[in-house]
Amino acid sequence: MSSPTRPQRADATRNRGALLAAAEAVFAEKGHAASVADIAAAAGVAKGTVFRHFASKEDLIASIVSEHIAGLSSAARGLADAPDAGEALLEFLTVAADQRRQHDLTFVQSASDSDPRVICARDELHESLEVLVGRARDAGAIRDDITEADVFLLMCAPVHAVENVPDPSPTLWRRYLAIIFDGLRPQGAHPLPHPAPVLP
Incomplete structure (x- = not known):
């Protein structure tokens, strides 16, 4: 039975x-x-x-955020062994920007920053993303002074770029993702004016 x-x-x-x-x-x-x-x-x-x-509204908020971050970590891990390291990083940034477009978690992320589950999920994302960035850097797909922190901070930038455009096309963010990724490439790169930040 x-x-x-x-x-x-x-x-x-x-x-x-x-x-x-x-x-x-x-x-x-x-x-x-x-x-x-x-x-x-x-x-x-x-x-x-x-x-x-x-248990509480705060528990619910932290659950939302940690599950979304875990989804990004899973996407990064799934791309870790891709044959083209540059394309793998671009694919991850596409997934991250598309998630941000569909789910604006700006409020809930700031409200749950100190939750242990969110901190743990974010740490795992940093580790998974470090692998992608390191492989892309070693392959010469991105400039050698780009760090995981740089890429982490740029994940949502394509969507932020179009937030003030009245009635933007649903795919306009992809234009700015392409501009950002071109900026990560070594071709024509100039020295960066400031060192990369260290993220918590």
């Missing part, structure tokens, strides 16, 4: 995912003013259901 544990766990995973998606949409609309009641209403559940999955 099969155990009921597995279906229950699958249901819990689906419910948690639905709550995270609803919370993300509500936070995008209302910012930190969004309440657990707002999120429960958007998900079509009672407040108690939210609290069964997340």
Whole structure:
């Protein structure tokens, strides 16, 4: 006789995912003013259901952020052995910018910076991205004074570049990603005027 544990766990995973998606949409609309009641209403559940999955609104915010960062780490790890190191880094930056375009997490990221899960997820992303940047640098695909911190800070820049454009094309950000990546290449490079930052 099969155990009921597995279906229950699958249901819990689906419910948690639905709550995270609803919370993300509500936070995008209302910012930190969004309440657990707002999120429960958007998900079509009672407040108690939210609290069964997340201890507090802050726990929910940290869960959203850490899962998105973990997704980027997974993308970086998946590209770590790609035969073309330069194309692998460009693909990662494309994934990162597209995620930023679809999910504006500016508010929730700043609200969860000190959460241990977010810190751990960010550390893992730095490690995974360091591999991509190091391979691209060793292959001569990017200039030799580019660091992982430089690339990390540029991940969302293509989307930021078009935020003040009225009614931009959905793919306009790709133009600025191409400009940024060309700036990473060694061809025609000039010395950088400041050393790379050290990120926490």
